[in-house]
Amino acid sequence: MSNEKPGTRFAPWEDVGxxxxxxxxxxTKRFGEFTAIDTLDLDVFEREFFxxxxxxxxxxxxxxxxxxxxxxxxxxxxxxxxQDMAGVPPNKRPVNMMFQSYALFPHLTVWDNIAxxxxxxxxxxxxxxxxxxEMLRLTRLEQFARxxxxxxxxxxxxxxxxxxxxAKAPKLLLLDEPLGALDAKLxxxxxxxxxxxxxxxxxxxxxxxxxQEEAMTVASRVAVMDHGRIVQVDTPDRIYESxxxxxxxxxxxxVNIFExxxxxxADVTQVTWAEGQPPLTGSAxxxxxRGTRCAMAIRPEKIAISAEPPADRAxxxxxxxxxxxxxxxxxxxxxxxxxxxxxxxxxxxxxxxxRREFTWDDEVWLSWTDTAGVVLPAETx
Amino acid sequence: MRRLVVIAVxxxxxxxxxxxxxxxxxxxxxxxxxxxxxxxxxxLDLGRGWTGLREFFGxxxxxxxxxxTTDDLYWKSYLSSLRIAxxxxxxxxxxxxxxxxxxxxxxxxxxxxLMMLVILPFWTxxxxxxYAWVGILSTEGVLNQFLSLIGxxxxxLIILNTTTAVYIGIVYTYLPFMILPIYATLEKMDESLLxxxxxxxxxxxxxxxxxxLPLSRNGVIAGCFLVFIPVIGEFVIPxxxxxxxxxxxxxxxxxxxxSNRDWPVASAVAVILLxxxxxxxxxxxxxxLLQQEAGK
Numbered sequence: 001m002s003n004e005k006p007g008t009r010f011a012p013w014e015d016v017g018x019x020x021x022x023x024x025x026x027x028t029k030r031f032g033e034f035t036a037i038d039t040l041d042l043d044v045f046e047r048e049f050f051x052x053x054x055x056x057x058x059x060x061x062x063x064x065x066x067x068x069x070x071x072x073x074x075x076x077x078x079x080x081x082x083q084d085m086a087g088v089p090p091n092k093r094p095v096n097m098m099f100q101s102y103a104l105f106p107h108l109t110v111w112d113n114i115a116x117x118x119x120x121x122x123x124x125x126x127x128x129x130x131x132x133x134e135m136l137r138l139t140r141l142e143q144f145a146r147x148x149x150x151x152x153x154x155x156x157x158x159x160x161x162x163x164x165x166x167a168k169a170p171k172l173l174l175l176d177e178p179l180g181a182l183d184a185k186l187x188x189x190x191x192x193x194x195x196x197x198x199x200x201x202x203x204x205x206x207x208x209x210x211x212q213e214e215a216m217t218v219a220s221r222v223a224v225m226d227h228g229r230i231v232q233v234d235t236p237d238r239i240y241e242s243x244x245x246x247x248x249x250x251x252x253x254x255v256n257i258f259e260x261x262x263x264x265x266a267d268v269t270q271v272t273w274a275e276g277q278p279p280l281t282g283s284a285x286x287x288x289x290r291g292t293r294c295a296m297a298i299r300p301e302k303i304a305i306s307a308e309p310p311a312d313r314a315x316x317x318x319x320x321x322x323x324x325x326x327x328x329x330x331x332x333x334x335x336x337x338x339x340x341x342x343x344x345x346x347x348x349x350x351x352x353x354x355r356r357e358f359t360w361d362d363e364v365w366l367s368w369t370d371t372a373g374v375v376l377p378a379e380t381x
Numbered sequence: 382m383r384r385l386v387v388i389a390v391x392x393x394x395x396x397x398x399x400x401x402x403x404x405x406x407x408x409x410x411x412x413x414x415x416x417x418x419x420x421x422x423x424x425l426d427l428g429r430g431w432t433g434l435r436e437f438f439g440x441x442x443x444x445x446x447x448x449x450t451t452d453d454l455y456w457k458s459y460l461s462s463l464r465i466a467x468x469x470x471x472x473x474x475x476x477x478x479x480x481x482x483x484x485x486x487x488x489x490x491x492x493x494x495l496m497m498l499v500i501l502p503f504w505t506x507x508x509x510x511x512y513a514w515v516g517i518l519s520t521e522g523v524l525n526q527f528l529s530l531i532g533x534x535x536x537x538l539i540i541l542n543t544t545t546a547v548y549i550g551i552v553y554t555y556l557p558f559m560i561l562p563i564y565a566t567l568e569k570m571d572e573s574l575l576x577x578x579x580x581x582x583x584x585x586x587x588x589x590x591x592x593x594l595p596l597s598r599n600g601v602i603a604g605c606f607l608v609f610i611p612v613i614g615e616f617v618i619p620x621x622x623x624x625x626x627x628x629x630x631x632x633x634x635x636x637x638x639x640s641n642r643d644w645p646v647a648s649a650v651a652v653i654l655l656x657x658x659x660x661x662x663x664x665x666x667x668x669x670l671l672q673q674e675a676g677k
Contacts, residue, residue, distance in 0.1 A: 070576060090579045103577035107595045116591075120582030168581070 027076035054225035282373035314370035410648035477559030542624030566600030
């Protein structure tokens with residue numbers, strides 16, 4: 001959710017004076033021979049909704065479990081609100097976690113589940129009752145207080161888990177794939193509910209997910225992880241529009257990649273990518289030396305498709321419609337170039353399908369502007 | 382029709398192998414002892430028709446049951462059996478729970494092996510295993526030799542032919558029945574529940590008390606019944622390991638049947654034992670049923 005209104009913009013990571021709530025400094029975690037987290041540095045600020053995104057096995061869950069105290073770093077230091085967390089057990093941390101499996105106590109009612117953490121603190125009995133009531137109201141579970149977890153639906157269980165982890169008003173709430181078990185429709189609703197609750201309570205949320213859409217929707221910043229390292233930390237829009245590597249561009253959303261060699265110009269960089277094809281023009285965030293291996297990444301929705309050669313576009317390629325994926329709201333055209341490359345171009349279906357302009361085997365032009373694509377250093381692997 | 386056949390099978394089984402034999406035992410318990418084959422009266426002679434049937438039922442009475450109340454040996458034996466069953470159930474729980482817990486917490490590739498080790502003793506005859514304890518516990522037995530060798534004791538411990546030996550034998554024999562149901566519930570338990578408890582402020586010990594223990598309740602109850610019910614009627618262990626001081630109803634039953642050849646009194650003892658067992662068996666069934674419902 002990029003929020004561009006001046007004055008109300010929440011971006012403590014841009015403020016050099018801001019003190020982060022969580023810091024990771026040179027944190028490494030090894031399990032035997034396997035390095036789960038590799039000399040990682042990270043700052044998370046108060047009131048952030050921070051998403052850790054990556055494929056399974058990238059270390060995101062380990063990172064979260066280190067914050068919760070279930071794993072200790074092999075090297076490096078983690079601080080929370082200025083305090084070194086080394087050796088602090090999970091039950092002594094101002095951190096609560098919402099588990100992927102929800103981990104609701106099956107022998108306790110919804111009410112007792114939510115009160116569980118409060119009863120372990122020194123809170124007075126009537127205060128506990130008030131707090132539980134507040135949590136039940138926040139998660140709209142009032143009428144289910146006396147039920148056991150197996151007597152409520154999956155979505156309700158998810159809310160109980162959330163209420164339970166929020167009840168102790170932790171400084172930091174960790175959410176491990178919180179919506180993984182919900183169906184698509186419920187997921188969407190719950191994403192907005194989560195954001196709403198995060199805003200209301202002002203708690204810092206760190207969410208682990210492998211679902212990029214979910215991360216983009218809920219997070220103030222997203223960290224894309226791969227093999228125990230953070231590849232890029234940025235706001236969702238910058239992650240999407242200005243990925244710093246082919247890995248990030250490819251992981252988030254759909255992308256076309258043209259590999260070639262760089263030809264830096266004044267504002268834009270040209271990429272020579274195939275014989276007999278015009279070089280492609282895009283912008284590079286980091287200057288690339290002439291002739292370096294690079295890749296042009298261009299999102300399908302930024303490619304226009306037309307029957308006539310476009311007049312004023314920097315990039316234009318000719319091809320043949322190979323396949324059409326009709327998704328209802330949009331259609332993705334798979335266009336085959338003379339070189340054999342398949343390029344995906346997306347158009348919104350503003351007209352009904354009967355009026356579609358192009359069909360299989362039509363000769364078409366693909367075009368995009370000189371700033372639509374990003375030129376990235378090629379993957380070294 | 383097919384359904385009827387399917388349902389009929391277990392009912393016929395129960396009828397032929399439980400209800401009919403029980404009816405016979407009940408009838409014998411209402412008969413009188415006699416020097417005959419079989420050693421009781423009356424026997425049913427259907428050749429004499431109605432009058433025979435009337436006389437037959439007229440001869441049945443509760444005399445044997447009244448007899449059981451006159452000699453305090455019987456009710457003392459019942460009580461002693463109950464006490465031994467309760468204590469050995471608790472001892473089995475005390476020993477079995479940590480073992481089951483350890484098994485459930487062991488690495489998953491170890492669990493089948495551990496499970497095997499628990500079941501392995503069943504591959505040897507029960508009688509031989511109990512008899513082996515005689516060799517271990519007797520005054521010249523392995524245990525006493527070992528203890529005097531390392532200098533812990535001067536005079537041999539007298540364990541064999543005491544109630545202690547009976548407890549050792551029972552706990553040893555019935556331990557798997559305690560371990561397996563507890564292990565089954567603990568193994569099913571989601572480990573993230575313990576992490577959640579810790580995350581919410583519990584120490585490890587508190588998490589055990591507040592989460593592990595309540596969630597293993599059904600296994601504990603099942604295990605306790607599985608030990609308690611057969612132990613009440615146990616005969617072999619007190620006969621081989623216990624002395625004259627150990628009163629157990631199984632032993633009394635055996636003596637009435639084979640030493641005294643008093644089938645009617647022995648049957649009365651058996652009928653009362655069954656009545657005593659009905660209560661825990663019903664409770665056990667109810668626990669299983671509740672467990673199934675909760676599992677849905």
